[in-house]
Amino acid sequence: MKSKKSLVKLILILCLIAILTAGCSKTANTQNTANSNSVVITDMLGRDVEISLPAKRIVAIGPGALRLVCYVNGASKVVGVENAEKQWPSSGRTYIMAYPELKELPVIGPGGADSAPDAEKLAGVKPDVIFVTYLVDKAKADELQAKTGIPVVVLSYGKFATFDEDVFKSLNIIGKIIGEEKRANEVVEYIKKCQQDLDNRTKDIPDEKKPKVYVGALGMKGGHGIESTQANFPPFKAVNAKNVADETGQKGSIMIEKEKLIAWDPDIIFIDENNLNLVKQDYDKNTKFYNSLKAFKEKSVYGFLPYNYYTTNIDTAIADAYWIGKVIYPERFNDIDPAKKADEIYKFFLNKPLYNQMAEIYGGFKKLDMDN
Numbered sequence: 001m002k003s004k005k006s007l008v009k010l011i012l013i014l015c016l017i018a019i020l021t022a023g024c025s026k027t028a029n030t031q032n033t034a035n036s037n038s039v040v041i042t043d044m045l046g047r048d049v050e051i052s053l054p055a056k057r058i059v060a061i062g063p064g065a066l067r068l069v070c071y072v073n074g075a076s077k078v079v080g081v082e083n084a085e086k087q088w089p090s091s092g093r094t095y096i097m098a099y100p101e102l103k104e105l106p107v108i109g110p111g112g113a114d115s116a117p118d119a120e121k122l123a124g125v126k127p128d129v130i131f132v133t134y135l136v137d138k139a140k141a142d143e144l145q146a147k148t149g150i151p152v153v154v155l156s157y158g159k160f161a162t163f164d165e166d167v168f169k170s171l172n173i174i175g176k177i178i179g180e181e182k183r184a185n186e187v188v189e190y191i192k193k194c195q196q197d198l199d200n201r202t203k204d205i206p207d208e209k210k211p212k213v214y215v216g217a218l219g220m221k222g223g224h225g226i227e228s229t230q231a232n233f234p235p236f237k238a239v240n241a242k243n244v245a246d247e248t249g250q251k252g253s254i255m256i257e258k259e260k261l262i263a264w265d266p267d268i269i270f271i272d273e274n275n276l277n278l279v280k281q282d283y284d285k286n287t288k289f290y291n292s293l294k295a296f297k298e299k300s301v302y303g304f305l306p307y308n309y310y311t312t313n314i315d316t317a318i319a320d321a322y323w324i325g326k327v328i329y330p331e332r333f334n335d336i337d338p339a340k341k342a343d344e345i346y347k348f349f350l351n352k353p354l355y356n357q358m359a360e361i362y363g364g365f366k367k368l369d370m371d372n
Contacts (some may be wrong), residue, residue, distance in 0.1 A: 003314070017032075089359075092361075117132065153177065219308055223278055232246065301368045305319065
C-alpha cells in the first residue's frame with residue numbers, strides 16, 4: 001500500500017515538474033519575442049515589410065531617396081550609391097555637396113529616373129535595408145526584395161514634394177528604421193514651421209494688391225527658355241503669390257507661347273538660373289519681345305536657385321520661397337536676409353552652409369541684367 005502511495009506521489013511530482021518546465025519554457029519564448037528588434041514597417045505603397053532595427057547599413061535608390069536619408073542624419077550609414085550620383089556634377093544636389101564622400105562608395109546600380117534596380121549589385125554591398133523612390137511599383141518592390149533577400153522599403157515625395165504629407169511620412173519611416181526618430185520628427189517640424197511662417201507673412205494680403213508674377217526657364221526633362229513655366233509653382237504657393245500661369249487651370253509644368261506671356265504681362269518675372277543662359281541667348285536674338293514686357297522694361301526680373309535636380313531639393317526650394325517672398329512683398333520680409341536664411345536652412349538640413357557654393361555656381365539671389 002505504501003509503495004502504491006509512493007508511486008502516486010512520484011507521478012504527481014513528475015507531472016508537476018513537467019507542468020512547471022513547460023510553463024517556464026513558454027515564458028522564455030514570449031520574452032525572446034518581446035525583446036526581438038524585428039518589427040513590421042508599412043511603407044508608402046502600403047506594403048508590410050519586416051525589418052530588424054536599427055538598420056546600420058543602408059542604400060537608397062531612385063530620385064530623391066538618398067537626399068531624404070541625408071536629411072535624417074543617415075549619410076554615415078550609406079554603403080553604396082547609384083552611378084548617377086557619381087557621374088553627375090554635384091552642383092544643385094545639395095546632399096552630395098554636403099557629403100561628397102558619398103561619391104567614393106561602391107556602385108549599386110545605374111541610377112536615373114528611367115533606370116531599373118540592379119539586384120546583384122545591391123545585394124553585393126550587404127545592406128540591412130533598401131530605400132527606394134519612383135523606380136518600383138508594389139510588384140517590382142516585392143520582386144526586388146525576393147531577389148536580394150533584403151527588406152525593400154518604398155518612399156514617396158507625393159505630388160507636391162516640398163510641403164507634402166508623403167514626404168513627412170517618408171522621413172519618419174527612415175528615422176524609425178535607422179534609429180533617428182527624433183531627428184526625423186525635427187525635420188518634419190522644421191518644414192512645417194517654415195511653411196507656416198511663409199503663409200502667415202502673406203496670407204492676409206488682398207489679391208488686388210498682389211503683383212502678377214511669372215516663373216520661366218524651368219527645367220523639364222532638359223533645359224528650356226522663358227516659355228517653360230509651372231502652374232501651382234511651390235515657392236509661389238508658399239507665399240500666396242499671384243501666379244499668372246495658374247489662370248490656365250493646369251497643374252505642373254507648362255510650355256507656353258510667347259504671345260501668352262505678352263498677354264499676361266506680369267509685374268515680376270523670376271528665372272531659374274540653371275537655364276539663365278538660354279534666356280540670355282534668346283534675349284540677344286529677340287530683344288524687342290523681351291523689352292515689350294513690363295517686368296523687363298522696369299528691371300523687375302530676378303534669378304533664383306534651381307531646386308529640381310534628381311527630384312526636389314527641399315532645402316533649396318524653401319530658401320527660394322523666402323527669397324521670392326522678399327522680392328514680391330519686401331515689407332513682409334524686411335527681417336529676412338535671403339542669403340543668411342538660405343544658410344540657416346542648409347545647416348539645418350545638411351549640417352553645412354551651402355549658399356555661397358550655390359551662388360558661385362548659379363548666380364544666387366539677385367536682380368538680373370540681361371545686357372550684362
